[in-house]
Amino acid sequence: MPLHHATPLLPSTALEACAGVPVWLKLESSQPSASFKLRGMGLAAERAVARGATQLVSSSGGNAGYAVAWAGRSLGVPVTVVVPRSTGARMRGLIAAAGAEVRVHGAVWDEAHQAAIALAEEAGGALLHPFDHPDIWEGHASLMAEVAEAGLRPARVVVAVGGGGLLCGVLQGLEAAGWSDVPVLAVETEGAASFAAAHAAGEPVTLSELTSLALTLGARRVCEGVVSHARQLDVRSVVVTDAAAVRACDRFLDDHRVLVEPSCGAALSVVYDGHPQVTEAEGPVLVIVCGGAAVTRAQLAGWLEQTAEPR
Numbered sequence: 001m002p003l004h005h006a007t008p009l010l011p012s013t014a015l016e017a018c019a020g021v022p023v024w025l026k027l028e029s030s031q032p033s034a035s036f037k038l039r040g041m042g043l044a045a046e047r048a049v050a051r052g053a054t055q056l057v058s059s060s061g062g063n064a065g066y067a068v069a070w071a072g073r074s075l076g077v078p079v080t081v082v083v084p085r086s087t088g089a090r091m092r093g094l095i096a097a098a099g100a101e102v103r104v105h106g107a108v109w110d111e112a113h114q115a116a117i118a119l120a121e122e123a124g125g126a127l128l129h130p131f132d133h134p135d136i137w138e139g140h141a142s143l144m145a146e147v148a149e150a151g152l153r154p155a156r157v158v159v160a161v162g163g164g165g166l167l168c169g170v171l172q173g174l175e176a177a178g179w180s181d182v183p184v185l186a187v188e189t190e191g192a193a194s195f196a197a198a199h200a201a202g203e204p205v206t207l208s209e210l211t212s213l214a215l216t217l218g219a220r221r222v223c224e225g226v227v228s229h230a231r232q233l234d235v236r237s238v239v240v241t242d243a244a245a246v247r248a249c250d251r252f253l254d255d256h257r258v259l260v261e262p263s264c265g266a267a268l269s270v271v272y273d274g275h276p277q278v279t280e281a282e283g284p285v286l287v288i289v290c291g292g293a294a295v296t297r298a299q300l301a302g303w304l305e306q307t308a309e310p311r
């Protein structure tokens, strides 16, 4: 049985009013781990345990680590999440509350990741990568299978891109549904636009720095798989500002009473701000509301202030 939940697929009159076309929301924010990550990490975890893993290890202090914690909880397998010191107390607390052991190692993710590799080897555990694995993509693709089952053929799909795992899953799901011709808007923020760079170059490009506050989109380099996959389908790169992303989070909270991370706000902003790639769609636009646990109302208020236009 899959570890993720089937999520609501809802029409949005608020977003339709902005786009001038019907808008549907796939609410991944309603997963128990607050994001779509449980789909891919859940499948990867199940397969690792079937292969004999007695422990699951993650090096993500974000939504991927949180999803591994949830996967281990459902499977009855211990989970250790190694996070860098930069991971906030709230996220550490959420991961621990889901039953995982949280270890802090290193200043940045790379250092935590090295420690996680060593730990997995020594403990006979399986290290689950946050985005670069076919099991992850296959797991994420299940969200598009639910859309297909509901009979909603989108004219456009809007999705946020970090390392590219979610986009890989969406593309795989579109292919499986026979919808390979549907244009996909791959949205990032300025300062985290590693997919835009890779899509233009035809191969992964390593960004020298990450400056966006949408930390969940902050992969300096997207995976190889997403670049090759995106070239086979109609994928269009869109880059928005941090200000647009956090404004969209704020509007979405009022419109749908759901609080999401700026990564998710980035995707929502192309609809709220009436991007031509949305308004010219000849049919329903599907937004993947990827969600995210690393946000509070107070943080959102701070980001709104931080990104406000100077008067």
Ligand SMILES: *Cc1c(COP(=O)(O)O)cnc(C)c1O
Binding pocket: 035, 036, 037, 063, 064, 130, 131, 160, 161, 162, 163, 164, 165, 166, 167, 216, 217, 219, 261, 263, 264, 290, 291, 292, 293
């Ligand atoms: C992981 C994540 C992303 C980015 O997904 P990738 O698979 O890394 O591209 C976007 N938004 C949220 C909330 C996430 O957890």
